[in-house]
Amino acid sequence: MDHVEPRERPPAFAHASEAELARILDFYEVRWAYEPDSFPIGWNLDGDVIESFSPDFYLPDLDMYVELTTLKQTLVRRKNRKLRRLRELYPDVRIKLFYARDFRMLLLKFGRLALVDELTGSTGQSTPPRLVAVPVIAELAPDAGGASPVLALREAVDGVEPDPASLTVELDPRVLPPVRARRRGRRRRHAAGRSVDSVASGSAADAPVSG
Amino acid sequence: MTRTVDLSTDIGEVLLTEAQIAEKVAELGRRISADYAGRRLTLVSVLKGSLPFMADLMRQISLPLRIDLMEVSSYGGATTESSGLVRIMKDLSASISDEDVLLVEDIIDTGLTLNYLIRYLRGKNPASLRICTLLDKPARRLVDIQVDYRGFEIPDQFVVGYGLDYGERYRNLRFVGVLRPEVYSGGD
Numbered sequence: 001m002d003h004v005e006p007r008e009r010p011p012a013f014a015h016a017s018e019a020e021l022a023r024i025l026d027f028y029e030v031r032w033a034y035e036p037d038s039f040p041i042g043w044n045l046d047g048d049v050i051e052s053f054s055p056d057f058y059l060p061d062l063d064m065y066v067e068l069t070t071l072k073q074t075l076v077r078r079k080n081r082k083l084r085r086l087r088e089l090y091p092d093v094r095i096k097l098f099y100a101r102d103f104r105m106l107l108l109k110f111g112r113l114a115l116v117d118e119l120t121g122s123t124g125q126s127t128p129p130r131l132v133a134v135p136v137i138a139e140l141a142p143d144a145g146g147a148s149p150v151l152a153l154r155e156a157v158d159g160v161e162p163d164p165a166s167l168t169v170e171l172d173p174r175v176l177p178p179v180r181a182r183r184r185g186r187r188r189r190h191a192a193g194r195s196v197d198s199v200a201s202g203s204a205a206d207a208p209v210s211g
Numbered sequence: 212m213t214r215t216v217d218l219s220t221d222i223g224e225v226l227l228t229e230a231q232i233a234e235k236v237a238e239l240g241r242r243i244s245a246d247y248a249g250r251r252l253t254l255v256s257v258l259k260g261s262l263p264f265m266a267d268l269m270r271q272i273s274l275p276l277r278i279d280l281m282e283v284s285s286y287g288g289a290t291t292e293s294s295g296l297v298r299i300m301k302d303l304s305a306s307i308s309d310e311d312v313l314l315v316e317d318i319i320d321t322g323l324t325l326n327y328l329i330r331y332l333r334g335k336n337p338a339s340l341r342i343c344t345l346l347d348k349p350a351r352r353l354v355d356i357q358v359d360y361r362g363f364e365i366p367d368q369f370v371v372g373y374g375l376d377y378g379e380r381y382r383n384l385r386f387v388g389v390l391r392p393e394v395y396s397g398g399d
Contacts, residue, residue, distance in 0.1 A: 023286075024286050024323070025323075027286045027296055027297055028286070028297055028323040028324065028326065029296065029297065029327060029330075030323065030326065030354070062354060062355065064355075066353070096353060102351065105351065105367070105369065106321065106351070107287075108369060108395055109320065109321075109369075110285060110286045110287035111285075111287045
């Protein structure tokens with residue numbers, strides 16, 4: 001049987017649960033790449049990407065992405081919405097979402113019960129929401145006069161991109177540019193994860209972990 | 212403190228009765244007997260969970276078959292930390308080259324172990340390789356695998372009995388049951 005050469009420098013995982021899943025995949029010799037691709041799923045009126053989704057793992061032999069969700073329920077809903085959007089825009093992309101319960105049961109199956117509370121659930125990686133200012137309309141209409149650029153405060157959480165549905169912005173029609181259907185970046189997939197050279201496994205055990 | 216296993220009270224629900232299992236195993240045996248007539252069939256079972264299923268299934272197949280057993284280390288087991296890779300604890304005792312191999316599993320959930328075994332067994336050049344499982348839990352599937360013979364599709368619950376264990380216990384139950392969550396969550 002072919003064996004995959006171990007990677008020299010394991011990635012810096014955003015959460016310990018991701019490192020644990022990487023170890024499981026390594027154990028069963030399933031090759032993976034960590035967050036190799038980013039899929040644009042939201043654009044502003046100017047066609048710039050304002051929201052994207054980067055699945056945690058890509059499994060090249062299975063041509064499948066895996067997203068690990070061990071966040072609290074409110075954040076799961078947000079991620080579900082992004083996943084639905086991803087599936088609408090990229091129907092040919094195969095992606096498997098692992099909820100906290102799925103991952104808990106996976107650890108249970110492998111007798112790693114001691115890790116369950118440590119790696120899953122709301123205490124594992126949730127971070128209090130913080131408000132950040134982000135530009136929503138980057139380009140003002142030529143006749144906008146002295147109108148100020150429109151900024152919005154929206155919720156952002158470490159590791160989770162904001163939900164545009166949470167935006168509360170009062171828009172003045174005079175400052176809006178013409179509506180264009182252009183969606184730059186749609187169906188564009190970064191090539192990083194498609195190269196076998198960039199995909200390896202075998203040493204997640206030593207991976208640095210944050211979160 | 213170590214929790215005492217109680218076979219009578221630890222099971223929250225009987226998912227499959229002994230009679231239901233027996234009927235399904237007989238049905239699978241008939242199908243396999245028809246499909247493999249005139250061929251060189253070898254049943255390969257994976258220790259330890261598949262033992263009861265293998266023992267019952269082989270007696271429902273009316274063909275001159277061979278059997279063999281394998282055991283592989285599981286993630287989280289004693290050998291995990293030292294090697295970090297799945298290990299064949301017990302290999303096949305005879306060649307399967309040019310044999311029609313039917314891999315007999317107790318349950319398929321993530322498909323990780325089976326995916327590894329399929330690649331391993333294909334490297335031994337069998338004439339054919341098919342999969343037979345008593346239980347299929349597709350909700351937990353990570354690796355898509357073609358299942359040729361499936362007994363029951365079961366919901367996403369932690370089941371024990373008829374070979375399936377939790378902490379090496381409950382394998383000797385004659386039925387398949389759902390383990391009470393408090394058994395594995397540490398509560399009483």
